[in-house]
Amino acid sequence: MSIGFRRSRDEPTPRSRVNPASIIAIASGKGGVGKTFLSTAIAGALARAGRRTLLVDGDLGLANVDVHLGIAPETDLAAVIAGWVDLEDAVTPVSGGVANGGFDVLPGRSGSGALAELPNEEVARLAAGLTALALQYDHVLLDLAAGIEANVMRLARAADRALVVVTDDPASMTDAYAFIKVLRGYAPSVQPVVAINQADNRQRGRQTYEAIAKACQTFLGFRPPLGGIVTRDNKVRESLRSQTPIMEKWPTTQAALDATQIAESLIRGWEAPIQREERSHA
């Protein structure tokens, strides 16, 4: 089944990736480290900073961005892949959407195993569709599934940078290193950036980062930059339980402030040059 990646009426012809919109994959080796929480929190923070932001649920097997945000989307990526709707028609507004100070989401479908088993060409088409859609935004966050399976890496390849989320759990650290190593081999143009989540405190977070950076330096010959440190905060679970974006409910709780700092450094330091005149602002 083909995917209907129709472009909007006034969207420009997709350009080469010489000067791309900024696509950030949110990745990890191990699951449950906080990728989806960070994706939603950073998206909320970018929106608050006035950036046109799209959050894509790229966890094709266990999609749950919708659960984190408490939204019940009418359509999703599963419908896009089935050929029922065009990619841009699956875009769902959150907190008013981009037009009203919020952000947009391309939701996945929880428990949609079919998405995890997409053939190569379909993943490539999805990635190409996202790249074209990204031209309408300042930032696209791509919340990936954990691990280094082929489809995860194929989607990651569509990104400009990969924010690799790590906790101080040793398994999370070794798996994050494995992700970075595989990414370097498979998609060398994607720059890994490390984010520490669920840190007991900033010093412990810094130590976790240094351990990963040192392993990368020793065995891979480069040192990934630190994207930020997010502390462990009970409000994260509470906001998830109440299905309300943390940036709406507790924008000043510590984890939200930490995620806001990541968003600020993303805007300052990670942003690829953007040719605004080539953007569609329909």
Ligand SMILES: Nc1ncnc2c1ncn2[C@@H]1O[C@H](COP(=O)(O)OP(=O)(O)O)[C@@H](O)[C@H]1O
């Ligand atoms: N900074 C944090 N402080 C406390 N709990 C967190 C934090 N980040 C994530 N969590 C919790 O960890 C669990 C997994 O988070 P999630 O974002 O779903 O992980 P992933 O997407 O990597 O699988 C959730 O229950 C979430 O509430």
Ligand SMILES: [Mg+2]
């Ligand atoms: Mg997740």
